[in-house]
Amino acid sequence: IEGFNATAVDYPAHALVHELFEEQVALSPEAVALVFEEESLTYGALEARANRLAHHLVSLGVKPDERVAICVERSIEMVVGLLAVLKAGGAYVPLDPAYPPDRLAYMLEDCNPVAILTHAPARNALEAARAGMEGQDTGAKGQGTAAPVIDLVADAFQWADLSANAPDIRSAGMTSANLAYVIYTSGSTGLPKGAMNEHRALINRLTWMQEAYRLDADDTLLQKTPFSFDVSVWEFFWPLMAGARLVLARPDGHKDGRYLAAVIARHQVTTLHFVPSMLALFLEAADADACRSLRRVVCSGEALPGDLAHRCKGQIAGADLYNLYGPTEAAIDVTAWTCPADIDRGDIIPIGRPIANTRIYILDGRGEPVPVGVAGELHIGGAGVARGYLNRPELTAERFVADPYAGVAGARMYRTGDLGRWLADGTIEYLGRNDFQVKIRGFRIELGEIEARLASHPGVGEAVVVARQDGDGAEADDKRLVAYYTRAADAGRDLSAEALRSHLSAVLPDYMVPSAYVLMEAFPLTPNGKLDRKALPAPDGDAYA
The missing domain is CATH 3.40.50.980 (Rossmann fold)
Structure with a gap:
């Protein structure tokens, strides 16, 4: 497993992010750097x-x-x-x-x-x-x-x-040890917490991305991620350090698949990012002709289902599809995986291997590394780890802990709260959040496991399972599992509550089989384009088997 973290490479650790942009200004001051609607600016x-x-x-x-x-x-x-x-x-x-x-x-x-x-x-x-x-x-x-x-x-x-x-x-x-940005993320206490990221961490991340995916002056990147979501950081600065063109989507344009398809075609966009939930909506709205210019589609922010990856590779045949993973408490992404051209809808989509100068540890409850194939909590070490949370020393000390495996005094690692396991080839399978664990009638249940089993049904596109406690007088023991799902693009199968319950009962114990099944046209999304679990509707009578 130690060999899985052999990621050390040279990078300009002392550079500042804007200095990489300034180098491009010197090389191509008259080239178009930025486009928004009818306005544009050159690098100079x-x-x-x-x-x-x-x-x-x-x-x-x-x-x-x-x-x-x-x-x-x-x-x-x-x-x-x-x-x-x-x-x-x-x-x-x-x-x-x-x-x-x-x-x-x-x-x-x-x-x-x-x-x-x-x-x-x-x-x-x-x-x-x-x-x-x-x-x-x-x-x-x-x-x-x-x-x-x-x-x-x-x-x-x-x-x-x-x-x-x-x-x-x-x-x-x-x-480069000074801060580049502070982005607030949701806090378990109900108050958002500001993750502080430094120039040197971001320089490592941007340098790795350029080495891996190679933008140049012929490329156009569409910036559509809300800037309160850390994916936007590489959307802004990667093209500007590589001499490419940065096209900005209109406000709220990231939510409109038809608009995005039109912008891609108009500006011949080669590179863009999707949260998987939004990728599904985009594929429904866009035709293959609108996507002919695309060379790179990057996914992160949520688990990427095999069915969705299969649809994307089929519909955007000329583009490479990349699956990345990373929390706000690191410089954007810390693992990456390239989806093969022949990916099947039933395939597991790993989050990949650690990127340059990054170490991933999968540890058990005692902080010890787990063997290949065994689930544990993901911990992040190396160049990308954030400084901590602004004005939250106790929470920083709780989540950013000493890294005993780095072999360097003072090294730290971040406890993600995410679950995963090493696969034999050195990639990582993401297994969900450890706080998506619920207890119903005394049984402790991982919702991610049920979601994976439901998504393996050939007629199901995406799947989400929640524990609902509806009603003002509901007691804690009144929680019930409710499954929400979308139909696969080519599904002609029975997706009734009875059929799906029968499918899950064949592979899960009774206490893990949801009691209700809600078919959705699309899942509700937050302003950042992520799944909005709180907006999922209560099941009606037809949802029960």
Whole structure:
């Protein structure tokens, strides 16, 4: 198993993320870097706009490890703002205008930004959040209401005459050990927690991706992931370090499969990312002609079902399909796998092998490595591990622990809470969350195991199983298992509750067989494009066998 972690390679560990972009500016200043709707910017123009704003941010006190909140919709201003924060030496904190005001208010207070960047389309959401902070105890100790708010359009005159050359942040002490971004993720306590990621971790991740998948000046990448989701980080910076073209989807465009197909065809997009739930919707909306330009389809964020991978390879025949895995508490992704061309709908889709300079440990409850084929908790070590959670030292100490297997003093690893097992070829099979374990009538049940068995039915596309406790007077012991599923693209089979219960009863004990089965046209999604389990409907009478 130790050989599975032989991933050490050289990479520019001392570089800063925006410096890779600046190298491309020097090589191709007149090439188109950025496209949004009818507007475009060359590499040279994007560099000049970001540098002028960066000088303004430096004048406001932005320096290494200081946070700058950015609350904008997808736009040219978004990319200029992100680059400018990095060029000023700060760490950007994305605030999605689609989030509820209370959540934005907590994030603002917690990250205590030096400045807040916004523009007119997001201004109302930001002001609602700031209004909610005044006189409210959010549980954090920051000065989010006192930070100056900068409108990236209306206030642009303030930095229009500043230098178009990059600020010298190295002389201010900036190194690759400083923060690049803080992205908030859901917390088990109900309060979001900000994962802090450094330049050197992100440099390793971006360098690996370029070595593995090779973008160049002939490529166009479609940026459609909400910037509060860490996949967006490589969507923004990978094409800009490789001399490719970055096309931005319109706000909320990531939810519309027909729109995405039209953008892909119009701009001859070669590379894009999907959460599997959204990939399924896209394949239903797009025809093969709209996808002829695609060369790379990257999936992450959820488990990739074999049926969906099979459909994707059939419908987008000219594209490679990659399955990646990684939590927000690391620099985006830590494992990767390339789907073979002849993948079958019943195949297991592994999350792959550790990427460059990354180690994956699968440990038992005592922290000891498990043998090949045995399930355990995934732990991440190596270059990609985040610094920790902002303002949460106790939670950081709980989740980011000493790495006794690295052979390096002070090395740390992150406890993911995800379950997996090594396969004999050194790839990893993802088995779900350890907190998706439920207890019903005294039996402890892994929902992921039921989902996998249900998805193996040839007529089922995707499957989700939850433990529901409906009704105001429901007791803890009244929980019941409910299965939600979609129909496979070519399914002509009996998918009644009776048929599916019979299928599961053949492979699972009675207590693991759901009592209700709900056929869905599509699963509800969160703003990030992930499955929204809370929005799954209660079963009606026809759902019961």
